[in-house]
Amino acid sequence: MTLVKVNARDIIIEASDGAATPTWAEIGGLTSVTVNASENEETADTTDFDSDGAYEQDIMQRGATLEMEGFLKKDDATGVLDPGQAQVTTNAGQDALGVASHAMYRFRYPVDDTWTVWDATTTVGEQGGGNNDKTSFNATLTRSGRSTTEAVV
Template sequence: MPKVAARSWIFEISDGESEPTWLAVEGLTEWESDPAEGEEETDAGDFNSDGEAESLPMQRGEALTLTGLREMTAGAQAPGQGRIEALAKLKVYDAVTSFRWRHSTETSWRLWDAWVSLGSRGGGNNDMTSFEATLRRTGAEQTETVTP
């Protein structure tokens, strides 16, 4: 089977409207999914477990970290990055938005309600300015058919 290029994944964030415009998250150079983020387990062991560990998953989660280069034109940040940075300043339900991602060959989006944490940003004398954000899924993942 062919390998899957990391650069062939597509990441989009909602503009927050009831009929959303999907904004591409620009300037990405790396991404990483952590499907164990937010998991919680409970100890299910008792005296009959005979000293053997027993546990059950009580909660599932996932997080996606996007890393890249900050993009700006005429002093304005690229729309997808700008939306992410604006969301990272909000709290509670105002901080939650729709986010979707898929590989370029897939026919369905993975659709999340998610909230954002910004990562570090900066650079040195001969570097481009960095961009990093982590999106944490809240609630169950949905799917949505790709439409042309």
């Protein structure tokens, strides 16, 4: 076994269509991805007089987010959005409220033999750019519940 540095750009993120047998669409055009494994974490201060002046805490809630940024990608002949970006946009639909606001995502690196799978809510950020920019695409996935895994097949 040789330990290697993992390229951030090699991450694979896929969005599910929510079907009983899901179709997964890889999200294209990404230039930056950040997974924050402690977002929405909540703690309880358990420091008391017996702590001898040392802070103590318990973690009461775990959370996580995945933020992605990139370029909006469309087919130059049809105008059809990149399949993954289209699924993210659908998952974040303005009518997607309550339980309908949840969608499934999975991500991994090529060296991984399992996917990390999230039930997550989806927030699509601002799109646009300046005079000499390409149009941006960005979204934040906020995990709901615990992560699960599934084998890469």
